[in-house]
Amino acid sequence: MGEKYTVDGDIPPWTRLVDFLREKAKLCGTKVVCREAGCGICTVVITRPDLEHEGRYKTYSVPSCQTLLYACDGWSIESVENLGDRFTGYHSLQKALHGFTGTQCGYCSPGMIMHMYGQIQNGPLTMSQVERSLDGNLCRCTGYRPILDAFKSFAVDADQVLKNKLTDIERQ
Structure with a gap:
């Protein structure tokens, strides 16, 4: 690093x-x-x-x-x-994926997180952009709803209910 x-x-x-x-x-x-x-x-x-x-x-x-x-x-x-780990603290994307239960085996998680991290480096995203941007990332375990919800919670047009749904990783 x-x-x-x-x-x-x-x-x-x-x-x-x-x-x-x-x-x-x-x-x-x-x-x-x-x-x-x-x-x-x-x-x-x-x-x-x-x-x-x-x-x-x-x-x-x-x-x-x-x-x-x-x-x-x-x-x-x-x-x-x-981005982060258990020793240095987690990035907000990592916290969101965990908080929305967007991972099971975890194999796809680093790629998903890095893809979204790359996307947000270029400015705010809409929910539609988040959904379209993940079409090249495969997940065989979790299914896409919790993954998409986790990342859509960062979108500028995300409903406040979705943004509030994120669980604090420290309380689990």
Whole structure:
């Protein structure tokens, strides 16, 4: 977290970001399943220079299984470990997913959280945008209603009842 990595010539040019994160950086919160960018499990958030506007940066989520490591030169990469944990405290997205009972096995949770984290980095979202943005993230256990409700509670047009529904993780 906050560490700078330099890649030497020992790493093959076909190495994917997800493999580097898990094997070299030992950040195993980023999972890998399909290796085809179809499940969203491996999502990380990147900040990179905006090639259209000099001196500006773009932040968004990407599937790390389809991102070549050597393409990441000069990027800032955030994995779920950067957001929070039981020792440093949880991010509000993590608290919401838990509070809305949006996780069972938890395998998809890091990717879902990172996807939404990348989305909110670019400004407020509507409930409709939240719903459309998660179409590339799969969950086989929980079902999507509690997950969507958790993330919709951050939307600018969310009903106050939905926003008030969040349970405080410290009281459980």
